[in-house]
Amino acid sequence: MGDVRSLPVPDGLEGERLDAALARLFGFSRTRAAELITSGDVQLDGATAAKSDRVHAGAWLEVVIPPPPAAPVPVAEPVPGMRVLYEDDDIVVVDKPIGVAAHPTVGWTGPTVVGGLLGAGHRVATSGAAERQGIVHRLDANTTGVMVVAKSEVAYSRLKRAFKERTVDKRYHALVQGHPDPLRGTVDAPIDRHPSGDGRFAVVAGGKPSVTHYDTVEAFRAASLLDVKLETGRTHQIRVHMAATRHPCVGDLMYGADPRLAARLGVTRQWLHAASLSFDHPVTGELVTFTSDHPDDLATALERVRAES
Structure with a gap:
């Protein structure tokens, strides 16, 4: 049994659909709100309601909020194709393959970087949430390339701070549709969850500040290869920003x-490929740079688009 929350519907939500009202009141996604209503956990004036019902100011709302699901733990097993590019007592740098998440999350049953490292006998820092051991930044499951993981606690706290303070140089290569105009530029637009609640992110007024710098390396007939420097590191940032300029990453069907x-x-x-990562080593202070070549699927696509041009 979760927490029961009871309150009158505020005046500002008069006439709203119940799922939208719940989403606004409790900060749920619309999808989550609809699930609670469908499972009978929401009552309006003592009666079970439907998600499309309109709410009226002053109506009595009772919501049973289930406890959050238990955080998943990493499964320690080696990840085929995940190469270690560098390792010392404080950090381990990997070349992440396709289909591998940074750390376990609710709903992800595939391999993870943390699980792969533990499975191959590497130690990782235990700071932070249990399922995110050593993770100081993330790549999407289907984004390949360079990723650093902290092994010591001091490396964890210093790298977390370096990413937060934007002193890490993160470079990506992205093949995008069409030709960005200008050929070199900056996208500075706030990002937050897409209002649909379907797992996408979007440029949203009042979202988190997000800045992406891009430079066209090579232009083809149908697409352009960009060198992208991330100033911030929001979820799906490059994918969202390129889609917002009408030049989505090739193959990114989620973003059009x-x-x-x-x-x-x-x-x-x-x-989309994390091509290089440069930062001051958290313990020695020395500037270190790690790079990764395009994996086979991306390299083949690049050859094809080049041949077409």
Whole structure:
């Protein structure tokens, strides 16, 4: 049994749909609100309500909020194809393959970087939430490339601070549809969860400040290869910002990419790769740089788009 919250519907929500009102009152996504209503955990004036019911100011709302699901723990097993680029007592740098999440999350049953490192006998820092051991930044499951994980507690706290203070140089390569205009520029637009609650993110007024710098490296007939420098590190940031400029990453169907172009180039995910990472080593203070080549699927797509041009 979760917490029961009882309150009158505020005047400002008069006439709203129940799912929208719940989302605004409690900060749920619309999807989450609809699930609670469907499972009978929401009552309006003592009666079970439907998600499309309109609420009236002063109506008595009772909501049973279930306890949060238990945090998943990493499964310690080696991850095929995950290479260690560098390791010392404080950090381990990996070249993350496709289909691997940074750490376990609710609903993710695939391999993780943390689990892969533990499974291969590497130690990782235990600071932070149990399921995020050593994780100081993340890549999407289907974004490949360079990722650093903290092994010592001092490395964890210093790297967390370096990412927060934006002193880490994060470079990505992105193959995007069309030709950005200007060829070199900055996208400075706030990002937050997409109002649909479907797992996407979007440029949203009042979202978290997000800044992406890009530079066209090579222009093709159908697409452009960009060198991208992230100033902030929001979830899906490059994907959202490029989609917002009408130049989504090739293959990124979640953010409006053309499925025919993706099929023609043989891409089954967003064409996005974390190509390099530079930072001051958290213990020695020395500037270190790690790089990763394009994996086979992205390299093949790049050859095809080049050949077409």
